[in-house]
Amino acid sequence: MIRFASCLLFTVFLTFFSISVKAQNTANLYYIIKKEKVEDGSLKLVYRDQNDSVRPIQMCYPRLKAEGLYVEDGVPVFHFRRIPSTEFDAVPDCISNSTPLGRFEIDLRKRKIGDTHKIAKLPFRAINWNASLTLYKIRPGQNGNPVFAVSDPASMLVSVIYGYTFGFSKIDHESITNYYTTIGPFVGITSASLTSETVTNPQLLAKDQSNVAYSYGLSAVLGRNNFGFSLSFGFDASIGKNSSLWIYQHKPWFGIGVSAGLGMF
Structure with missing residues (x-):
């Protein structure tokens, strides 16, 4: 019963948050x-x-x-x-x-x-929210380890970006197509895999473990309508036991992912 109530409360919160963000994106x-x-x-x-x-x-x-x-x-x-x-x-x-x-x-x-279809272009600006899923991370070498690239479900990053958007709308008699770039800070949730190869002192790690981690940094989104690709420069911070041993704790990475404009258009 408690678990059901928690899920219901989270769903209600997420619904109101989504409606609020969509309204803000449209208004801005x-x-x-x-x-x-x-x-x-x-x-x-x-x-x-x-x-x-x-x-x-x-x-x-x-x-x-x-x-x-x-x-x-x-x-x-x-x-x-x-x-x-x-x-x-x-x-x-x-x-x-x-x-x-x-x-x-x-x-x-x-x-x-015989006239060709006419097209108008209007530039636009906004301060808006985006949601991003970082699918692929490249980590510079740490603690003697070489450059490391990772793409697996456990390390994917779900984040929100709040940034400045500029672009233009291509308008014809049938539709409006929007092209834009968004640049801004992000924060999100991911995971940290602690193994003998990813900690500074393997003797202190009793067994491999996976910790919840948060991420922060700067993202750029190249989008069309409400969807796009994101390029990110960020840092991960593991939360929980043995986090200080993780060689990538607060270390930089570069990421590629997909983004959604949360109803801006």
């Missing part, structure tokens, strides 16, 4: 709309007021932040974030805090049958 993501792209025609904006009437609009600020990008009936739609400046609030047709609520669209329509 913003797109950058640049005036120069609008003026040179590479990004065509359409503004519809609350009556669904198209109204003239222009970019007066060099760049603005947007969010909530999605595709509806073949039309990319978004809205602007509140603008910290009031410089153009009184200027007609300028996108500002005084602009009535409505709908902003990206015009990707084909004018002729």
Whole structure:
């Protein structure tokens, strides 16, 4: 009964944590709309007021932040974030805090049958969470042992990364594809295998053992939509009996793994 209650409590915690992280990731993501792209025609904006009437609009600020990008009936739609400046609030047709609520669209329509499909690109930024599974570690030589590479289920690292994300969205009339890089610190859980070959003094080790360990370091994620590959530089710290004997205790390693963006897109 106690074990069941513990599992249930952990499941509830994990569910609320996942929902909270997803909400944070979505809230922290913003797109950058640049005036120069609008003026040179590479990004065509359409503004519809609350009556669904198209109204003239222009970019007066060099760049603005947007969010909530999605595709509806073949039309990319978004809205602007509140603008910290009031410089153009009184200027007609300028996108500002005084602009009535409505709908902003990206015009990707084909004018002729022979026209190629149009594509728009929007840069974006975010501070967000990622989950990572490090599948392969390379450890520099320690205590006279050579460079050691390991990839087995027992030594895999499950970690969370909190970092700065930058990238761009490739938008067409059907979908939005996101490409990004995330860089930030990570912390996670793994295991430490203590054997006669991985301890400083084998005589003090009665038998081989496996300890729980925590990891910390820095990761870079190269991703597409909510999935990507992670490159990590980190350190492991064994917890428990004989941890001080482990030759890799707080020693650096390099890792390769996979990552999930936890609902950022």
